[in-house]
Amino acid sequence: MRDLGVGFRYLLKGQRWVARHGKQYGFGLLPGLITLVLYVAVLLALAMWGAGFVGWATPFADDWSSPWLGLFRGLLTVLLFALGLLLSVITFTAVTLLIGQPFYDSLSEKVDRDVSPDGTAPESDLPLWRDLWISGRDSLRIVVRALLWAVLLFALGFIPFVGQTVVPVIGFMVTGFFLTEELTAVALQRRGVELRARLALLRGRKTLVWGFGTPLGLAYLVPFVAVFLMPGAVAGATLMARDLLGEETRDGDAAETPGVPSQPSPSISRTDTESGTR
Template sequence: MRDLGVGFGYLLKGQRWVTRHGRRYGFGLLPGLITLVLYAAALVALALWGEDAVGWATPFADDWSSPWRGLFRGFLTAVLFALGLLLAVLTFTAVTLLVGQPFYESLSERVDADVSPDGTAPESGRPLWRELWISARDSLRVLVRAGLWGVLLFALGFLPFVGQTVVPVIGFFVTGFFLTEELAAVALQRRNVDLRARLALLRSRKTLVWGFGTPLGLAFLVPFVAVFLMPGAVAGATLLARDLLGEENAGDDSAAPGGRPDTEDATP
């Protein structure tokens, strides 16, 4: 269980790193803000017209007597919005990383260089368009896996007692795992670690992954928090990826190579 604390420690170290590199933190906020606006608009639309959509999809309930028709459609509307919210939580990171690929790639490289003994960061050697394609393709594949888990957990949620206690806890751990995969992919993709190998790597240290991703997933449920935590989450996931691969860290992760303060990115 020690790995749980280590994983959480990487989450905190990542946030500390970005607070000491103010300019990179500021640029790292932009993709999250753009994605947040898009998701907020989608959820507002779902809240406003979700009931109409449910009514259109359930014409067989038109002749039901009151209050059963209202209760049935009200329940389905609530379920539809809950699924939309869950989908937003699961996909927010993937979409934000895709929108902000150049920002987060640069941030992750700088973290690697800061903690690498020789002050260098691994490079994939691929052009940006290729990186974007791989990121989008892998994110879709991860989303399918996460969606299957979501459907299973939703079905199990109807079980008495277990559905209201155990299933939500499992859901948070599942969310934390896939959230960590998306974030660590920024650093691991640069090292040419494909999706299958990434998933195997994360499964080999599940408690480490849960310690990082589960509290982050819980924090992401709070409106706007995800936007401000994303840059630090990418930084922390880079440190976690180095741990998974057994790469050596030199000195404090908040310092530049050689232990000197990073004056280029420090806040005034």
């Protein structure tokens, strides 16, 4: 359970790092602002035309008597907006990282150079278009997984008591896991670690992942907060990625946190992981 606190400290360390590097923080805000505008437009469209869409999708209820018709379609409209809001939280990070791939990759590399004992950082040996393709492909796979979880949890939410107590907790833990995967992917992909290997690393340290991603997922529920936390979240995820791979880190941000032994992973080459995902 100590890993929960360690994961949360990585989140705080990332925010402190960008606070000390204002230029990197400013550049890191741009992709989040672009994504925010797109998501607000979609949610506004749902709010304005959601009722019309529900009416169009439920012609079988046209002959229902009042008040059942209004209650039924009103509930479906609310559920549609709630589902859109949930999906926006789940997919915000993936879309922002895809839009801001060059920004966040540069930020993550600077974090690596800053905390590495020898001042170096792993660099991708692939062209930018190839990195973008891999990032987009992997993000789509993660989003599909997250959507399946979202639909399952949405359905379980109708179970009395359990749906109002246990299911929301599980939902935030699932959201935290997928947020952490997307954020650590920036640093891990640069090291040639593919999706299947990344998921194995994260599953091996679930409490560390939940300590980092679950508070972040809760914070993302507050409007506009996600935009301002994204640069620091990428920085903190880079520090956590070093921990997951057992890399040394200087200046107190040690990959091996005092009292929590690091768990080095076997060396994973790009060739090996790519072949493993086919």
